[in-house]
Amino acid sequence: MIMDYQLIWALLIAVAVFAYVTLDGFDLGIGILFPFIKDPAKRGRMMNTVAPVWDGNETWLVLGGGGLYAAFPLAYSLLMTAFYIPVFTMLLALVFRGVAFEFRFKSRDHQKHWDFAFSAGSIIAAAMQGAMLGAFIEGIVVENAKFVGGPFDWLSPFSVFCASAVVVGYALLGTGWLIMKMEGNFQGRLRGLAKPAVIWMAANLGVVSLMTSYIHPAYAARWFDMPNLFFLAPIPIVTAGLLFWLWHAVKHREKTVFGITLGIFFLCYAGFGITLYPNIVPPMIDFRTAAAPDNSLSFMLVGAAILIPIILAYTAYAYWVFRGKVGDEGYH
Amino acid sequence: MFDPDILARIQFAFTISFHIIFPSFTIGLASFLFVLEALWLRTRDDTYLALYKFWLKIFALAFGMGVVSGIVMSYQFGTNWGPFSEFTGGVLGPLMAYEVLSAFFLEAGFLGIMLFGLNRVGPKLHFTATTMVAIGTLFSAFWILSANSWMQTPTGHIIENGRAVVESWWDVVFNPSFPYRLVHMVLAAFLTTALVVGAVGAWHLLRDRENRAARIMFSMAMWMAAIVAPVQIVAGDMHGLNTLEYQPAKVAAMEGHFETQNGAPLILFGWPDMAAEETKYAVEIPKLGSMILTHDWDGRITGLKDFAPEDRPNATIVFWTFRIMVGLGLLMALLGIASLFARWRKSIYSCTWLHRFALIMGPSGFIAILAGWFTTEIGRQPWVVYGLMRTSEAGSPVAPAAIAGSLAAFVIVYTIVFGVGTAYIIRAMNRDPRFAHSPKGEVLRAGSRPVADPTFPQAGE
Numbered sequence: 001m002i003m004d005y006q007l008i009w010a011l012l013i014a015v016a017v018f019a020y021v022t023l024d025g026f027d028l029g030i031g032i033l034f035p036f037i038k039d040p041a042k043r044g045r046m047m048n049t050v051a052p053v054w055d056g057n058e059t060w061l062v063l064g065g066g067g068l069y070a071a072f073p074l075a076y077s078l079l080m081t082a083f084y085i086p087v088f089t090m091l092l093a094l095v096f097r098g099v100a101f102e103f104r105f106k107s108r109d110h111q112k113h114w115d116f117a118f119s120a121g122s123i124i125a126a127a128m129q130g131a132m133l134g135a136f137i138e139g140i141v142v143e144n145a146k147f148v149g150g151p152f153d154w155l156s157p158f159s160v161f162c163a164s165a166v167v168v169g170y171a172l173l174g175t176g177w178l179i180m181k182m183e184g185n186f187q188g189r190l191r192g193l194a195k196p197a198v199i200w201m202a203a204n205l206g207v208v209s210l211m212t213s214y215i216h217p218a219y220a221a222r223w224f225d226m227p228n229l230f231f232l233a234p235i236p237i238v239t240a241g242l243l244f245w246l247w248h249a250v251k252h253r254e255k256t257v258f259g260i261t262l263g264i265f266f267l268c269y270a271g272f273g274i275t276l277y278p279n280i281v282p283p284m285i286d287f288r289t290a291a292a293p294d295n296s297l298s299f300m301l302v303g304a305a306i307l308i309p310i311i312l313a314y315t316a317y318a319y320w321v322f323r324g325k326v327g328d329e330g331y332h
Numbered sequence: 333m334f335d336p337d338i339l340a341r342i343q344f345a346f347t348i349s350f351h352i353i354f355p356s357f358t359i360g361l362a363s364f365l366f367v368l369e370a371l372w373l374r375t376r377d378d379t380y381l382a383l384y385k386f387w388l389k390i391f392a393l394a395f396g397m398g399v400v401s402g403i404v405m406s407y408q409f410g411t412n413w414g415p416f417s418e419f420t421g422g423v424l425g426p427l428m429a430y431e432v433l434s435a436f437f438l439e440a441g442f443l444g445i446m447l448f449g450l451n452r453v454g455p456k457l458h459f460t461a462t463t464m465v466a467i468g469t470l471f472s473a474f475w476i477l478s479a480n481s482w483m484q485t486p487t488g489h490i491i492e493n494g495r496a497v498v499e500s501w502w503d504v505v506f507n508p509s510f511p512y513r514l515v516h517m518v519l520a521a522f523l524t525t526a527l528v529v530g531a532v533g534a535w536h537l538l539r540d541r542e543n544r545a546a547r548i549m550f551s552m553a554m555w556m557a558a559i560v561a562p563v564q565i566v567a568g569d570m571h572g573l574n575t576l577e578y579q580p581a582k583v584a585a586m587e588g589h590f591e592t593q594n595g596a597p598l599i600l601f602g603w604p605d606m607a608a609e610e611t612k613y614a615v616e617i618p619k620l621g622s623m624i625l626t627h628d629w630d631g632r633i634t635g636l637k638d639f640a641p642e643d644r645p646n647a648t649i650v651f652w653t654f655r656i657m658v659g660l661g662l663l664m665a666l667l668g669i670a671s672l673f674a675r676w677r678k679s680i681y682s683c684t685w686l687h688r689f690a691l692i693m694g695p696s697g698f699i700a701i702l703a704g705w706f707t708t709e710i711g712r713q714p715w716v717v718y719g720l721m722r723t724s725e726a727g728s729p730v731a732p733a734a735i736a737g738s739l740a741a742f743v744i745v746y747t748i749v750f751g752v753g754t755a756y757i758i759r760a761m762n763r764d765p766r767f768a769h770s771p772k773g774e775v776l777r778a779g780s781r782p783v784a785d786p787t788f789p790q791a792g793e
Contacts, residue, residue, distance in 0.1 A: 052444025055399060059440045062406050063432045069409060070429040073421020073495075080410025080417075081728045087411055088738045091404045092745050098400035099749050102393050106756045147414075151734045293497045296422040300429050307433040314441045314464075321445055321452050 005297035009071040010280065010287040012304060016067055018269050020060035021129075022173065022262055027054045029174020031097055031122020032167060034115060036193055042186060043115060044105075045326055049181045051101055052322045056315055058098070070300055074145060074290040075280040081147040082140040083132050086154055090128035097121030123167060130166030134159030134208075137272065138215055139283040158211050165204040169265060172197050175250075176258030181326045187254075194250040194257065202243045205268065209236065212275060216283055219275050232274065239267045337727045339735040340412040343742060345709075349702055350746050351405055354398030356701050359473055359518065360525025361391045362466040367552075369462050373455060379545050382769035386545070387529075389760050389768075392447055397753045399440075401746075412735065416716055416726035423489055423496045423504055427479040435472035439465050473518055481510035483717050484708070485578045496720065508578055512571035513708075519564045520704065523664060524697025526556035530667075531694025532761045534687035545765035547681050550690070554680065558668030565661060569624070575711075576625055579718060580634045582711035585647035586654040587621055588614065589635040596621040596633040601655070604647035609637060611651075645713045649706065656703040660696045667693050 027050040037043055050057075068076040080087060100118035104111055135154035140147060175194040179187055213220040223232055246260045280287040291297065365387055372380035406428070409417045445453060445461040453461070482488075488503025489496045498504055533550030536543050576583045588604040588611040589596055598621040602614035622631035636644050667689055674680040716723040 052448045055440035055443050056437065058399070058403065059432065059436045062403055062436055063429070065406050065410070066425070066428045066432045069406075069417055069421055070425025073418045073425060076410045076421065077414035077417040077728070080407060081414045081730060084411050084728075084730055084734050084738070087407055088741065091407060092741055094403060095400040095745060095749055098403075099396055099753060102396040103752065103756060106393075106759075110752075146729060148729075151731050292422040292425060293492075293495075295498055296426050299498070299501055300426040303426075303430050303433055307437075311433065311437040311441065315437070318441055318444050321449055 003298075003301075005294050005301060006288050006291040008301065009067070009291070009297050010278075013064060013067045013071060014273060016060055017064045018266070020057070020064050021269070022265055023057035023060055024054070025126075025170045025265070026050070026173040026177040026258070027057055028097075028122045028126050029170040029172070030178065031119045031174075032126060032171040033174050033178070033190075033193065034119035034122070037189070040111060040115070045182070045186075046178060047101065047104065047118070049178065049326050053318060054098075054101060056318065058094070071292055071297055072280055072287060072290040073292055075285065075287070078140065078142060078145075078147050078281050078285070078290075079136070082149060083135065083154055085151055086128040086132050086135075090125045090132075093121040093124035093128065095121075097125065122170075126167045126170045127163040130163035131155065131159040133166065133272075134162030136282065137162070137212060137219075137276065140281060142281065142284055158208075158215065161204060161208050161211065165201065165208055168197050168201045168204060169261075172201060172246075172261045173258065173265070176261045179250075179257050180255055183325055191250050195247075198243065198247050198250060201264075205239070205243075205264075209271070218283070222275055235267055235271050235274075239264055239271075242267070336730060336732045336735055337724055339732060339739060340727050340730075341723065343412060343735060343739040344408060346739065347401065347404055347408065347742055347746070349705070350750055351398065351401040352701060352705055353698050354394050354401065355469070355472070356517075356521045356524055356698070357528065358391060358395050358398055359469040359521035360523075361387060361394065362462075362469045363522065364525055364529065364552075365391060366462050366466040369459050373459055378769060379548060379766070382767070383545055383549060383765055384769075386760075386763070386765040386768035388447065390757055393753055393757050393760070395439075395443065397750055401750075404742075410728075412728050412730065413716075413726050414728035416721065418495065419721055419726075420483075420496055420717060423482060423486075423498055424479045427475050427482070427505065431472055431475035431479075435468045435475065438468035438471065442468070470518070473521070474514060477514045477517055478505045478507070478510050481513045482507050484513075484712055485509040486717055486720055491720070496717075509571075509574050512567070512574045515567050516564070516571050516704075519560055519567055520697065520701050522556065523560045523564055524701060526553045526560065527664065527667075527690075527693050527697045528695075529553040530557060530690045531692075532765075534690040534694075535761070536765065537681060538684070538687050538691070541681055543764070543766060545768075549765065550687075551680065554668065554671035554675075554690070557664060558672050561661065561665040561668045565665060568658075568661065572625060573627075576633075579712065581636065581639045581643060582645055582650070582708075583625065584634055584636045584639075585645045585650040585711055586707060587625070587633065588647055588651045589621070589633055590637050590647075592633065592635040592638050594622070594632050595619045595630045596625075598624060599651075602651070604651045606644070606646060606648060611647075643714065645711045650711045653703040653706040653710070657700045657707060660700040660703070663693065664696065664700075 030046050030050055033046070034043060037046065065076075068079075096117040097119075098121075100114045100121065104114040104118065107114075131154060134156065138156060138158055140153065141149035172194060175190050175197065178190050179194070182190060213223060222228060242260050242264050246257065246264070249256045249260055276282055278286040278288070280290050365384060368380050368384040368387065371377070372384060442461040442464040445458065446465050449461065450458045482504055485508045486496075487507045488500040489498050491497070529549050530553030533546045533548075533553055536546035537550055540546070572583070584590075585604070587596070588599045588602055590604075590609050590611065595618070597616035597618045599611055600615045600617065602611040602616075604611045619629050622633055623629050625631065625633060636647060670686055670689065671680060674683045674686050677683075680686070712718055714722050714724065716726045
């Protein structure tokens with residue numbers, strides 16, 4: 001059997017990035033919510049809900065980046081060069097927020113500083129991811145397989161809207177997660193925070209979707225030409241439906257908020273995929289041009305096929321171990 | 333100074349030098365935690381559990397810093413070294429992907445249970461988690477050293493359309509220098525951890541010689557130093573022979589030899605002057621250089637002058653970093669032997685000068701690892717992939733100001749973050765290990781992280 005390794009790896013990396021976005025999304029969201037929750041004890045509880053799992057969540061970022069380097073070296077080299085400033089800003093923000101998990105509890109005197117580092121780090125990392133997403137959709141300037149744009153090409157009105165959408169999206173994921181994990185008054189406070197976030201996200205998604213179709217004629221054609229219009233129309237319609245359902249759920253439901261938000265993330269992500277396919281460095285370079293040799297892709301696929309199911313199994317186990325409400329008493 | 337290649341190299345050297353400290357500590361520490369928990373499960377002696385919890389807090393801090401600095405590394409190839417990434421992606425990418433899949437996920441997946449799960453999953457499953465984390469650190473060393481070794485001694489590939497394409501994965505992974513590097517590095521990690529544990533044990537023994545937890549730590553660490561330091565010297569010698577075979581220019585730079593000669597002397601000290609092409613003020617022992625390197629008194633050693641000037645690594649730096657590493661290695665072996673002597677005299681827990689010696693040697697493993705790392709990496713220059721790609725061809729077309737700016741940001745952020753982290757680690761080491769565990773099991777309670785447990789007396793509070 002001849003396998004299309006290039007396509008398989010394009011899909012696997014897309015899955016790894018989506019796993020990262022949703023998993024690290026909700027723990028970044030907790031940092032984004034910090035400015036609204038002042039009580040240090042509540043902040044401690046919020047952090048404790050993700051302390052055992054955030055390491056694993058963030059590993060998907062390494063797999064996404066490492067996988068891109070391994071499977072599509074040309075795309076990796078072009079995108080990283082073009083996104084030099086946002087990549088490093090994101091990484092330094094992740095350094096601050098990552099160590100805050102350990103450092104926050106080490107010193108009562110400095111707790112405020114590490115809370116700030118955790119929160120600012122989460123917000124900046126999320127914003128940079130959103131900005132890179134926007135810049136990625138807009139495309140980068142490539143000549144003869146070299147990036148020839150400027151260091152601030154990634155910054156545009158569109159990428160700012162995308163940054164805002166990702167920050168509020170992560171905040172909603174974080175709220176959904178915490179509504180599951182918390183009880184009583186604090187849960188009510190979280191529901192209150194979620195309401196404006198839903199409106200903000202709906203508005204942001206609308207703007208970003210409309211702007212996307214003006215960026216390149218090809219993007220608009222992908223969505224509006226017949227028969228695509230017919231097949232793709234369910235995506236925005238279902239997304240709108242989920243947003244309405246989310247509005248209802250944040251007031252009354254406990255476990256569905258997180259699930260619906262995940263659903264919205266999935267549809268948006270699928271929407272971007274449909275818009276951009278088959279390009280891996282928009283607007284010119286498709287994933288086949290950027291791919292590593294087949295023997296590299298097949299060598300990695302053996303490992304991925306064996307190890308990813310095992311990883312998913314013990315990751316699920318770790319989540320199961322730390323399941324349930326995190327009350328004032330914590331885990332024990 | 334504002335040459336983008338130099339800036340990118342400084343940035344990479346800076347970030348990797350910070351990074352390498354944490355994994356080399358956590359590789360050894362994870363195995364140490366594995367041994368401590370195994371001893372606790374076997375003997376049910378609570379002192380072992382106390383020691384486990386004492387070192388677990390330090391492990392959590394060091395691991396956290398290793399993770400965040402490591403994520404930075406994984407993206408730097410693309411940001412600063414685009415042409416390198418394109419050229420090597422098909423070879424090195426899969427090795428690193430295997431590292432992520434087999435090691436990072438294993439460590440990250442079980443770390444939460446290791447840190448917070450003892451009362452949730454019970455001792456047996458918890459021990460499994462500790463084991464998995466320890467294995468994960470070793471897998472990680474395996475893959476990353478394979479990747480680094482391939483850059484030093486590339487085999488198993490062909491060049492096609494300006495890219496390295498693999499012909500044999502076996503030859504790529506098990507390239508000629510890989511076994512030596514892996515053994516040398518893992519032993520270095522174990523030795524470094526042993527020296528830190530020994531120094532902490534010595535510190536508490538100097539305060540209270542009856543401290544049982546400190547006695548156990550110190551004794552275990554000194555056994556490790558006594559056994560591993562001599563083994564490491566042998567491993568280092570074998571690695572040297574391998575380097576002489578595959579990277580003779582590096583060895584010439586390490587030894588400060590400019591002229592090719594039979595029966596070359598061992599230059600103990602001196603100042604290799606690259607411009608003058610001679611080692612000034614050399615203090616030599618005749619013929620010993622050939623004996624050590626070729627195991628023959630009249631063995632032939634190639635000098636740097638046999639290589640074109642543009643192919644020579646910087647001997648001034650490499651000569652000295654190599655001597656720092658070897659000098660510290662000899663001191664470590666001396667510490668191990670001294671501890672055996674003290675054990676024989678039955679004074680291992682009372683010998684004040686031995687404890688002071690062990691305390692001073694505490695950080696020496698880190699310095700030796702950095703010095704060794706500089707030796708092997710700077711000695712590889714001017715190649716980034718030995719014989720295949722020059723460092724000067726590997727850099728991304730990034731504006732020098734962007735590299736300089738990010739370098740400045742790294743220096744500031746790393747100094748703050750890792751400075752504070754190191755201070756927290758030292759503070760955790762200063763606590764009395766006997767109080768790290770209280771028998772009622774309330775240590776990992778109340779959802780607080782183990783590092784935060786309020787039942788521990790905190791130094792400085």
